[in-house]
Amino acid sequence: TWVWNSSDKRLKKNIESISDDYIDAVGSVDLIQYNLNRKNYSDKELYFGALAQDVVAELEQRGLTDDGLKLLSKQKVSDNDDTLYYGMDYEQFLMLRIAHDEKRIKELENKIEKLLSKQ
16 A cells, blocks of 8 residues: 555545635644653653644534544554544644634735725
């Protein structure tokens, strides 16, 4: 099996612009820094990211779920524990975060243009 990131249009279906609800949900999440809190892992390294539960909460506020999203996953961390823990695909997260930043920049540019045209 080949593993790669396809970007070829011929290998995609149901192509449409990203929903503003997804963009706004991820754009509303606080970015954080943290240390891991997991047995047998170093707690010395400092990580940067977001909390999956915050993404889920923002999605739910917009009537969306995490079902079928590559952005979020649920997995066990060991064979001895059936608890499911969230994982986040940061490539997907960053795509939405960039889309949010671009949307915000366009809004600010429009406000600036309106202000300048009133002078």
